[in-house]
Amino acid sequence: MSAPAIGTAVAGLRGVRTAAGEAVDVLLDAAGVVTEVRPASAAPVREGELALPGWVLLPSAVEPHAHLDKAFSWAASQAPYGDLPSAIDSWCGYARRLTAEDVDRRARHALTRYLAAGVTAVRSHVDLPRDADDPLCGVRALLGLREQLRDVLDLQVCLLASSLADTAALERALDLGVDVLGGCPHLADDPVKELTRLLDLAERRGIDVDLHTDEQLNPGMLTIRELARQVSARGLTQRVTASHCVSLGSLDPSALADVLAEVRAAGLAVVTLPITNLYLQGRESAAPVPRGLPAVRELLAAGVTVAAGGDNVRDPFNPVGRADPFETTSLLVTAAHLNAGQALHAVTDAGRTVLGLPPAGPFQGGLADLVAVQADDLTDVLAGATGSRVVLRRGRVVAATTVERHTAADLSPPTIGRSE
Structure with a gap:
């Protein structure tokens, strides 16, 4: 198949297969x-239709948790292979020389990768680096890309608020047009105080919330429980998401059931990020090494919305990654033990x-x-078919994307190393 031209309006997709394997034609207006x-x-x-016989047709994917301001900074940051604290230190050192041009270049490169892989919606967290000449440079760069690419993909910008940034600085970032308020309350000296500050701000601004939550293995760190309780007590109507939630995977079944009941009652969604948390978590643990994932199957069984993403791409928090949703689905099947339908639904x-x-x-x-x-x-798709x-x-x-692959194994035996 020759690749269709970018921007072509498609009236129909002919001969494609559904996730269930049925051969169908799909017509569009x-x-x-x-x-x-x-x-x-x-x-x-007919004119305007694409014939793709046997191709598998799925909803385009969503990357619910990216860090476009950090993407492809692994080499330049000279980060070591390490855990979450060492990744944070490496990024903070690199962020001192961050510029809007640097963020734009790397983020744009990442978005082309996401798009080519089948992602048409991305939520990206973005830092306010305190030591940078312009702490808002990443925010401005991503907001610029959001507008430039509005007709190509849906890009949501989520402010990743540090507990060290004062509320006035957060307000300035939100005033620029940020879509979602985020943060890392579990890293603060007083997690409950920081969580309360962020929810106060979100409630006042009427903005959606997506918090890095309990990204560590200690079962005693459960700010997700405080988050659920405050969301319920406040009666928040905006969407609230808890990302990572790694400590849920360390709870015993009885304690986990109690927490999940509160999460479900509060209407929280959870985003699991297998590739980064499998990389960062458990390095200090003696055998057996924990998986570094939340209790994904238990969350689903409790009726909680669980989405999944790739998180970091080739930055201090994850030196690898393809910006491919089907890399994530492969890990959900192998590490989180989901079935094909659950893995597809998550992305x-x-x-x-x-x-x-x-x-x-x-x-x-x-x-x-x-x-x-x-x-x-x-x-085959969910395994990461390339x-x-x-x-x-x-x-x-x-x-x-069109791929041609030829190997010596594809040739008939008489043509390989055989003289007439």
């Missing part, structure tokens, strides 16, 4: 909404719920935010 899904037809392909529909986006996918009435992958089946992909946002092509 001019507004980028799916109007019909019907059994695949042998009728001629698609659940992510849209966390970001407050309308439903998308190959169903009647869904937004045509779609990714078609040349793969054998859904399992073949060809076509990505649509609102029915228009925003990314197309």
Whole structure:
């Protein structure tokens, strides 16, 4: 298949397969909404339709927790392979010389990777580096990209508030147009005080909340419980998300059940970030080394919305990563023990719920935010198939990748090293 031109409006996708393996044609209207899904037809392909026989068609993915201001800074930061405190130290050292131009360049590069992989919505946290000449440089850079790429993808900017930053500094960042308020209360000297400060600000501003929460293995660190209690007591109506929540994976079943009941009652969503937390957590532990993940299956069983993301890409917090949602799904299956449907939901529909986006996918009435992958089946996709992909946002092509692979093993035996 030759790659369709970027920006092409697509009227239909012919011969694709659903996640369940059914061969279908998917028709779209001019507004980028799916109007019909019907059994695949042998009728001629019309103008504006893409013939992708056998390709797997899925909702486009969501990255609910990125750090675009940090992306691709691993080499320049000269970070060691290490745990969360060493990653923070390395980043703080690099952030002293941060500029808006630097953030724009690396973040734009990361977004092209996300888009090519099938991600059409990203929420990125962004720091206010206290020692930088312009602490707001990262915020300004990401807000600029949000506007420049508005027709290409949905980008939400989440302020990652430090407990060392005064509230006036946070207010200045929010005044620039930040979408979501975040922070790391569990790293503060007084986690409850910091959590209360951030929720006071969010309540006053009427802004969504997405907090780094309990990103460590100590089962005694449960600011998620205080978060759930305050959200319920305040009657907050905006979306509130707890990201990481690693300590939940260290709780015994009885204590975990009590916490999850409060999380569910408060309406919190949880974002798990397997690649970064598998990298950072458990380095100091003697065997057996813990997984460094929240209790993902138990959260799902309790009825909590659980989305998943890649978190960091090649920065001090994670030196690897492909900015690929199907790298995340592979880890959800292997490390979190989810099944294929649960893993797919975590990087698609659940992510849209966390970001407050309308439903998308190959169903009647869904937004045509779609990714078609040349793969054998859904399992092949979720394992991280690296073949060809076509990505649509609102029915228009925003990314197309074609891959050709040739190996000696593909050739018939008489042509390899055999003389006539």
